[in-house]
Amino acid sequence: MSYDFNLFVIGGGSGGIATARRAAQYGAKVGVAEFSRLGGTCVNRGCIPKKLMVYSSHFPEVFEEAQGYGWSPVQSTLDWHKMIEAVQKELERLNGVYLRMLDNSEVQLFRGYAKFVDPHTLEIFESPNSSTASHKVSADKILIAVGGHPVTPNIPGxxxxxxxxxxxxxxxxxxxxxxxxxxxxxxxxxxxxxxxxxxxxxxxxxxxxxxxxxxxxxxxxxxxxxxxxxxxxxxxxxxxxxxxxxxxxxxxxxxxxxxxxxxxxxxxxGRKPNLQNLGLDKAGVDLCQDAIAVDEYSRTSQPHIYAVGDCTDRINLTPVAINEGRAFADTEFGGKSRVMSYENVPSAVFSTPEAATVGLTEAQAREKHGDAVKVYRARFRPLYHTLTGREERVIVKLVVDETTDKVLGAHMVGASAAEIIQGVAIAVKMGAKKADFDATVGIHPSTSEEFVTLR
The missing domain is CATH 3.50.50.60 (FAD/NAD(P)-binding domain)
Structure with a gap:
C-alpha cells in the first residue's frame, strides 16, 4: 500500500524533532504535526526558560558574596519585565533554530492538532475545537511524541x-x-x-x-x-x-x-501524558495507567505505531526522549537495531543549592545488594565560601558494592553539581570501580576532587 509518508511524527518537541531529523537523514519521507511552538515543553515551558531564570536568581547572592572578596556593596534591582522579555526573545530564537533544522532536513511541518482516523491515517486540525480538518495524511509508521501537561489537585478554589x-x-x-x-x-x-x-x-x-x-x-x-x-x-x-x-x-x-x-x-x-483528543481508540493503541504502553523498542500495541518521551511515562527527561526517538529511527530506518538503556541515567535539580545524581540511591542499593553496600560520603564547606561568610555545605557521595567494588551511584549537592555529575556519570555508566576513582588524580583545589579522595 502507498502512503503519504514513511514516518509521521505527532509532536514537535525535542523527542519528536530529533526522531524526524534522524529518520530523514536515512532517506525517509517524514512529516511532523505541531500545534504550538517547536521544541515542546523543554524549550518553551521547562528546561530552557527555567534555567535562564535560575541564572537570574543567583545574581543577588553573588553581589553579596563579592563583599567577602573585597568588592564594595552593590545596589541593584530586578527589572522583571526586562528579564521575562529577554527569556521570551531567546525562546523565539530557539524556535527559529528548530524550524530551520526541520527545513534543512526536508521534513514537512504541519501546523495543527493531529488525530487518528485509523491506524495509518491522521487528520490535522487548526485547533482542538475545529470540526473540519485542514489536512489528511497517511503514513507507514507513526510516532507519538506529544509530551505531558501539568495536573492540579481537586481543592476548593x-x-x-x-x-x-x-x-x-x-x-x-x-x-x-x-x-x-x-x-x-x-x-x-x-x-x-x-x-x-x-x-x-x-x-x-x-x-x-x-x-x-x-x-x-x-x-x-x-x-x-x-x-x-x-x-x-x-x-x-x-x-x-x-x-x-x-x-x-x-x-x-x-x-x-x-x-x-x-x-x-x-x-x-505532577504531570500526565497529553493523550486527550488523539483518537488512540481508533488507532488501537493500548494504555497503561494513563500513559501509552510501549515495549523496549518504543513500539505500542500496534506494530507500526511508536511512542517516546513523557507520553510513555518512563523517565520524563528531555535527553531520554531524544535518545528514545533516535534509537527508534536507527532501528527502523537506519538498519542499526538498538534500544534505550534506562540504567544510570543522570539527572539534576536546579535548586539552590543545586543537586545532581546518577545511579542507585543508598536505599535502592541496600534493597538490591544488602549488607554488601558501603557508602563513602563527605560534607564540607567549599573553598569559595571561606571568604563569603556563608555557612554553605557541599555533599559528595558514592554508593559502592563492596563485593565487586563497583560504584552503584554518585550523588552531589553544591555549586555546579550538574556539571560535575555529568562527567562522573560516564565513569558510572562504564562500570567504574571505587579503585578507579581512587587511582584518578584530583584537580586541586576543586570540589570535584572530593570524588576521587573519598575514604
Missing part, C-alpha cells in the same frame, strides 16, 4: 491557581508566592522566586522534598533552602484557596494549621 507553564508569562513579579508540591518543579521554582526577591512558602505533603532522590540529597537541599529563607510547611496540605482583597488566602492543614496569603498560588503537583 483551585481555579485561582497557576501551573508551571504560567510562571514564564507573569506580567508582574509576585511579592508573595505559595507553592504546592515537593517535586523538582516545585523545589526549583521555590528557589528561583526566592532568589529573585519574592517571599516564598512551599507546602509539601511529606516530611521531605524530592521523593525518589537519595535521602542525603533531599535533606541537604531542604536544609539549604530553609537556611536561604524559603519557608517549607512539611507534612501539610492546602484545603482551600480563596481570593481576597489582600491576595489569595490559602488554608493549610496537617502538621501546620494556618492561613497563608500569597499573590500567586503555584500548583506543582
Amino acid at each position: 483551585i481555579e485561582h491557581a497557576i501551573i508551571s507553564d504560567d510562571m514564564f508569562l507573569l506580567k508582574e513579579q509576585p511579592k508573595r508566592v505559595v507553592i504546592l508540591g515537593g517535586g523538582y518543579i516545585g523545589v526549583e521554582f521555590a528557589c528561583i522566586m526566592h532568589g529573585l526577591g519574592s517571599e516564598v512558602t512551599q507546602i509539601i505533603r511529606k516530611e521531605k522534598i524530592l521523593r525518589g532522590f537519595d535521602d542525603d540529597i533531599r535533606t541537604q537541599i531542604q536544609e539549604g533552602m530553609q537556611q536561604h529563607g524559603v519557608r517549607i510547611l512539611e507534612g501539610s496540605v492546602p484545603t482551600a484557596i480563596e481570593k481576597t482583597g489582600d491576595g489569595l488566602k490559602v488554608t493549610v492543614c496537617g502538621k501546620h494549621e494556618e492561613t497563608v496569603i500569597g499573590d500567586i498560588f503555584l500548583a506543582a503537583t
Whole structure:
C-alpha cells in the first residue's frame, strides 16, 4: 500500500524533532504535526526558560558574596519585565533554530492538532475545537511524541491557581508566592522566586522534598533552602484557596494549621501524558495507567505505531526522549537495531543549592545488594565560601558494592553539581570501580576532587 509518508511524527518537541531529523537523514519521507511552538515543553515551558531564570536568581547572592572578596556593596534591582522579555526573545530564537533544522532536513511541518482516523491515517486540525480538518495524511509508521501537561489537585478554589507553564508569562513579579508540591518543579521554582526577591512558602505533603532522590540529597537541599529563607510547611496540605482583597488566602492543614496569603498560588503537583483528543481508540493503541504502553523498542500495541518521551511515562527527561526517538529511527530506518538503556541515567535539580545524581540511591542499593553496600560520603564547606561568610555545605557521595567494588551511584549537592555529575556519570555508566576513582588524580583545589579522595 502507498502512503503519504514513511514516518509521521505527532509532536514537535525535542523527542519528536530529533526522531524526524534522524529518520530523514536515512532517506525517509517524514512529516511532523505541531500545534504550538517547536521544541515542546523543554524549550518553551521547562528546561530552557527555567534555567535562564535560575541564572537570574543567583545574581543577588553573588553581589553579596563579592563583599567577602573585597568588592564594595552593590545596589541593584530586578527589572522583571526586562528579564521575562529577554527569556521570551531567546525562546523565539530557539524556535527559529528548530524550524530551520526541520527545513534543512526536508521534513514537512504541519501546523495543527493531529488525530487518528485509523491506524495509518491522521487528520490535522487548526485547533482542538475545529470540526473540519485542514489536512489528511497517511503514513507507514507513526510516532507519538506529544509530551505531558501539568495536573492540579481537586481543592476548593483551585481555579485561582497557576501551573508551571504560567510562571514564564507573569506580567508582574509576585511579592508573595505559595507553592504546592515537593517535586523538582516545585523545589526549583521555590528557589528561583526566592532568589529573585519574592517571599516564598512551599507546602509539601511529606516530611521531605524530592521523593525518589537519595535521602542525603533531599535533606541537604531542604536544609539549604530553609537556611536561604524559603519557608517549607512539611507534612501539610492546602484545603482551600480563596481570593481576597489582600491576595489569595490559602488554608493549610496537617502538621501546620494556618492561613497563608500569597499573590500567586503555584500548583506543582505532577504531570500526565497529553493523550486527550488523539483518537488512540481508533488507532488501537493500548494504555497503561494513563500513559501509552510501549515495549523496549518504543513500539505500542500496534506494530507500526511508536511512542517516546513523557507520553510513555518512563523517565520524563528531555535527553531520554531524544535518545528514545533516535534509537527508534536507527532501528527502523537506519538498519542499526538498538534500544534505550534506562540504567544510570543522570539527572539534576536546579535548586539552590543545586543537586545532581546518577545511579542507585543508598536505599535502592541496600534493597538490591544488602549488607554488601558501603557508602563513602563527605560534607564540607567549599573553598569559595571561606571568604563569603556563608555557612554553605557541599555533599559528595558514592554508593559502592563492596563485593565487586563497583560504584552503584554518585550523588552531589553544591555549586555546579550538574556539571560535575555529568562527567562522573560516564565513569558510572562504564562500570567504574571505587579503585578507579581512587587511582584518578584530583584537580586541586576543586570540589570535584572530593570524588576521587573519598575514604
